[in-house]
Amino acid sequence: MDGNSQQKTIPTVYNMSSSKAREVLWALEEIADAGIKYNIVNLPRRGADTTKVLKSHFPLGKSPTVTLEHVDGEAEVTYQIIPNVLTETRLILQFISDHYTDGIWIPESEEDKARDTFFQEFANGSLLAKVNFIVTFEVIPAMLFFPLRQLTLLMVLPIRLHFMNDLTISYQILDDALSEERPWFSGKKLGLADLNMIFPMDQAVGGGYIKLEKYPKLAKWHDTVINRPAYKRALEKGGPYDLATYA
Ligand SMILES: N[C@@H](CCC(=O)N[C@@H](CS)C(=O)NCC(=O)O)C(=O)O
Numbered sequence: 001m002d003g004n005s006q007q008k009t010i011p012t013v014y015n016m017s018s019s020k021a022r023e024v025l026w027a028l029e030e031i032a033d034a035g036i037k038y039n040i041v042n043l044p045r046r047g048a049d050t051t052k053v054l055k056s057h058f059p060l061g062k063s064p065t066v067t068l069e070h071v072d073g074e075a076e077v078t079y080q081i082i083p084n085v086l087t088e089t090r091l092i093l094q095f096i097s098d099h100y101t102d103g104i105w106i107p108e109s110e111e112d113k114a115r116d117t118f119f120q121e122f123a124n125g126s127l128l129a130k131v132n133f134i135v136t137f138e139v140i141p142a143m144l145f146f147p148l149r150q151l152t153l154l155m156v157l158p159i160r161l162h163f164m165n166d167l168t169i170s171y172q173i174l175d176d177a178l179s180e181e182r183p184w185f186s187g188k189k190l191g192l193a194d195l196n197m198i199f200p201m202d203q204a205v206g207g208g209y210i211k212l213e214k215y216p217k218l219a220k221w222h223d224t225v226i227n228r229p230a231y232k233r234a235l236e237k238g239g240p241y242d243l244a245t246y247a
Pocket residue numbers: 016018019020021051061062063064087088089090124
């Protein structure tokens with residue numbers, strides 16, 4: 001790790017509105033009090049230049065994308081496949097943990113380490129994929145005009161309901177995993193699994209794809225996260241977020 005007093009790289013987060021970049025901003029705000037510095041470039045989701053800016057750093061043009069500036073003048077280090085560029089949220093969060101913290105997010109027991117790894121994968125795999133199926137079937141009709149919009153909405157309703165039902169199994173897995181002793185997906189303390197979980201959970205809550213009252217422990221986890229000062233600062237700095245309309 002770089003050590004907080006000698007941060008070796010300054011990250012710049014390319015943050016598209018209503019995107020997964022909120023996880024990266026939340027992580028960086030969690031450690032901002034320790035003196036970790038970062039820059040942020042806010043890009044509107046439907047802005048003409050957004051894809052161009054993102055693609056100028058990585059061909060996929062996705063948010064979050066992070067570029068790194070070496071404070072000691074070291075010009076180029078390839079941490080992934082392009083010098084000084086990080087992509088893929090889970091890996092960006094891991095980089096932040098490895099380079100900007102003194103291990104605060106590393107679980108203390110083997111049991112919690114296994115759980116932390118599992119839920120990082122679950123968040124980015126099963127949960128995000130299923131939530132995004134619903135988002136896709138909502139976004140497509142929203143892009144159309146009368147009468148196509150109404151027709152398409154009717155056509156996709158059964159598909160949307162199918163995925164909503166399917167998601168209840170995932171929510172139950174998440175709810176069952178939480179307890180007084182282990183209130184975080186990373187275990188006894190907040191960690192990478194929690195940081196990776198917030199975007200799909202915010203999507204589910206924002207889009208109305210979950211009845212939180214059915215999952216009290218998951219509801220409490222979500223409420224705890226969204227009331228953390230670091231999370232609130234992340235959303236303020238990241239600009240407008242709307243996970244119902246993806247504006
Ligand atoms: N696997 C990537 C996914 C990133 C991603 O798909 N980001 C979305 C926003 S949440 C995006 O940039 N979409 C813009 C587009 O697809 O053009 C990650 O985990 O960071």
